Amino acid sequence: MALNLYQLKAFFTVAQTRNFTEAAKRLYLTQSAVSHSVGKLEKSAGDKLFNKSVNGLELTEAGKILYKACETVFCEIERAEEQLAAVKNMNLGVIRLGATVEFGTTLLVKYLKGFINNNPRVHIDFQFRHELLKPLLNEELDMIIDCSEHDAGELSKTPLFREEYAVIASPGFVRKHGIRTPLDLAGQNVLSMDKSGRWWGHFLNALPEAERPELSAVTEMNHIRAIINAAVEGLGVGFVPRYCVMKELKGKILVEVFPKLKLFEGNFYIYQKTKRAGLKRHRSLVAYLKNIKSTHLERA
Amino acid sequence: MALNLYQLKAFFTVAQTRNFTEAAKRLYLTQSAVSHSVGKLEKSAGDKLFNKSVNGLELTEAGKILYKACETVFCEIERAEEQLAAVKNMNLGVIRLGATVEFGTTLLVKYLKGFINNNPRVHIDFQFRHELLKPLLNEELDMIIDCSEHDAGELSKTPLFREEYAVIASPGFVRKHGIRTPLDLAGQNVLSMDKSGRWWGHFLNALPEAERPELSAVTEMNHIRAIINAAVEGLGVGFVPRYCVMKELKGKILVEVFPKLKLFEGNFYIYQKTKRAGLKRHRSLVAYLKNIKSTHLERA
DNA sequence: CGAGGAATATTAGTATAATTCATAATATTC
DNA sequence: GAATATTATGAATTATACTAATATTCCTCG
Numbered sequence: 001m002a003l004n005l006y007q008l009k010a011f012f013t014v015a016q017t018r019n020f021t022e023a024a025k026r027l028y029l030t031q032s033a034v035s036h037s038v039g040k041l042e043k044s045a046g047d048k049l050f051n052k053s054v055n056g057l058e059l060t061e062a063g064k065i066l067y068k069a070c071e072t073v074f075c076e077i078e079r080a081e082e083q084l085a086a087v088k089n090m091n092l093g094v095i096r097l098g099a100t101v102e103f104g105t106t107l108l109v110k111y112l113k114g115f116i117n118n119n120p121r122v123h124i125d126f127q128f129r130h131e132l133l134k135p136l137l138n139e140e141l142d143m144i145i146d147c148s149e150h151d152a153g154e155l156s157k158t159p160l161f162r163e164e165y166a167v168i169a170s171p172g173f174v175r176k177h178g179i180r181t182p183l184d185l186a187g188q189n190v191l192s193m194d195k196s197g198r199w200w201g202h203f204l205n206a207l208p209e210a211e212r213p214e215l216s217a218v219t220e221m222n223h224i225r226a227i228i229n230a231a232v233e234g235l236g237v238g239f240v241p242r243y244c245v246m247k248e249l250k251g252k253i254l255v256e257v258f259p260k261l262k263l264f265e266g267n268f269y270i271y272q273k274t275k276r277a278g279l280k281r282h283r284s285l286v287a288y289l290k291n292i293k294s295t296h297l298e299r300a
Numbered sequence: 301m302a303l304n305l306y307q308l309k310a311f312f313t314v315a316q317t318r319n320f321t322e323a324a325k326r327l328y329l330t331q332s333a334v335s336h337s338v339g340k341l342e343k344s345a346g347d348k349l350f351n352k353s354v355n356g357l358e359l360t361e362a363g364k365i366l367y368k369a370c371e372t373v374f375c376e377i378e379r380a381e382e383q384l385a386a387v388k389n390m391n392l393g394v395i396r397l398g399a400t401v402e403f404g405t406t407l408l409v410k411y412l413k414g415f416i417n418n419n420p421r422v423h424i425d426f427q428f429r430h431e432l433l434k435p436l437l438n439e440e441l442d443m444i445i446d447c448s449e450h451d452a453g454e455l456s457k458t459p460l461f462r463e464e465y466a467v468i469a470s471p472g473f474v475r476k477h478g479i480r481t482p483l484d485l486a487g488q489n490v491l492s493m494d495k496s497g498r499w500w501g502h503f504l505n506a507l508p509e510a511e512r513p514e515l516s517a518v519t520e521m522n523h524i525r526a527i528i529n530a531a532v533e534g535l536g537v538g539f540v541p542r543y544c545v546m547k548e549l550k551g552k553i554l555v556e557v558f559p560k561l562k563l564f565e566g567n568f569y570i571y572q573k574t575k576r577a578g579l580k581r582h583r584s585l586v587a588y589l590k591n592i593k594s595t596h597l598e599r600a
Numbered sequence: 601c602g603a604g605g606a607a608t609a610t611t612a613g614t615a616t617a618a619t620t621c622a623t624a625a626t627a628t629t630c
Numbered sequence: 631g632a633a634t635a636t637t638a639t640g641a642a643t644t645a646t647a648c649t650a651a652t653a654t655t656c657c658t659c660g
Binding site for chain 2: 001003004005006045046047061062065066068069072073076077079080081083084085087088090
Binding site: 319320321331332334335336339352 | 606607608609610
């Protein structure tokens with residue numbers, strides 16, 4: 001039989017991308033080369049590896065067996081390369097790190113400065129997107145920081161910190177409308193990511209029933225930055241992750257309307273493919289991120 | 301960097317054999333090809349992989365890293381091949397089974413008949429030698445059955461059964477010399493693998509001090525079969541593993557001199573490299589052998 | 601010390617297999 | 631059903647793995 005590594009690599013990439021052309025791009029090869037390689041692999045495996053269905057390529061039974069083998073084989077090779085690099089004081093490789101847009105562009109970049117300075121031989125590439133799970137499973141990303149819950153089968157899940165929300169407005173807005181208690185929000189203009197009420201629902205649920213205001217004037221904005229800037233302009237009251245407005249709160253162009261109210265929501269997690277979580281560079285980045293949690297964020 | 305499977309295979313085989321020429325033979329290549337491959341691998345790893353010392357080749361630090369990677373990589377590939385073969389109802393591969401000469405040539409072959417008949421798609425090759433550990437670590441053998449204790453670091457060790465010994469002689473010899481108790485052996489001709497007394501020591505130690513005979517006439521024979529045949533010929537009393545003489549005892553050409561004496565010695569174990577113990581064919585053979593233990597041997 | 605032997609390295613040529621280019625076949629979309 | 635995107639195929643090219651012959655190194659032993 002004698003499986004061949006080039007062919008396995010081509011197959012593995014196709015399996016991840018579900019697309020020969022895309023796989024060829026990732027491998028810096030032509031589509032033809034990838035097709036040939038997979039074809040040869042199928043011949044030596046003695047079985048088709050892909051079925052073409054309406055929703056693209058699917059792995060056959062034999063394909064699934066090979067896919068699993070590829071996962072460990074290529075991960076093991078990468079691990080060896082990393083260790084060799086360590087012995088030779090060379091670059092330890094790349095971590096392609098994904099995060100949500102707001103968190104990534106504001107906090108993450110800032111807090112990772114320390115890691116980047118202390119680990120010059122680990123290179124980090126960033127991808128800030130909303131869809132993070134798929135590229136992680138694709139191995140288009142190595143690690144993602146996400147506040148959604150993903151079912152962790154082949155994924156390793158490391159809790160980072162709880163996401164804290166805050167009700168914010170400009171100081172002028174609060175003064176002008178005399179907002180002191182949640183009930184004072186009734187009738188006030190409220191900035192929300194949705195019209196359905198789900199966005200502010202988390203806030204309302206944190207209150208005893210008697211203190212829940214009737215939110216009647218809702219302005220929809222589909223971007224958190226927009227809500228923050230609108231609040232700064234005194235256009236209304238916003239409900240946003242606290243970390244997004246740290247700077248505005250410090251600069252006093254925004255105030256926390258109910259500073260005593262603790263509004264926690266879902267956790268932030270680090271997700272990685274379990275196999276790849278063993279890489280040294282991955283482990284050290286995770287350790288660093290977990291440390292951040294206690295030193296910086298909870299204090300903030 | 302981009303490690304290459306052909307090169308890794310060559311390197312791995314050299315590391316196992318500690319010999320380029322021998323590795324080339326195993327791979328059905330020329331020594332030149334192996335040297336080229338290792339050379340290229342060293343170039344792409346950026347480091348020497350072997351040091352030449354007085355006692356042959358030794359792995360460098362980088363070499364050790366790669367060796368470990370190779371162990372998992374090639375085992376994983378073999379595992380995939382086995383699973384693919386299973387899907388396609390093809391041959392599941394080979395188990396190169398090692399065992400001690402006496403045990404292998406007599407009992408093992410006989411008891412494995414059932415496995416071989418029931419598993420026609422698993423091919424077993426046999427190697428009956430005295431030195432078993434080294435070829436196992438070499439991966440010249442996949443599995444060995446041995447009654448020595450080996451330190452099980454990277455080895456998986458499965459206890460099989462206890463080795464029982466017996467004092468045997470021809471019926472005529474026992475009658476002629478009137479041997480009833482161990483003390484009656486004093487002065488009788490005793491057949492032994494050694495002259496030093498270690499061989500019969502196990503027997504003597506099983507007796508209370510007062511009943512230990514003085515063995516004065518020792519005939520040395522360096523082969524168990526020889527001892528057995530000599531005993532059959534009435535040349536003396538032998539001390540041999542019980543399984544070796546089952547047939548002779550049944551055919552009454554030999555008798556157990558002290559049938560009530562239970563003479564146990566070391567255990568028989570199955571040893572495998574831990575990683576390779578995961579292969580399906582290995583697991584099923586081990587399961588079969590363990591079953592043999594309870595059904596056949598303990599009854600015997 | 602130096603010849604003989606055993607093991608590994610090197611060089612150059614050949615054979616093999618991987619990749620591309622061009623294009624055909626196939627499936628998808630509107 | 632034409633237009634588009636995707637995969638498969640065949641021939642030519644390129645890269646590289648392999649061999650044969652030979653050089654080098656290292657060890658052994660008279």
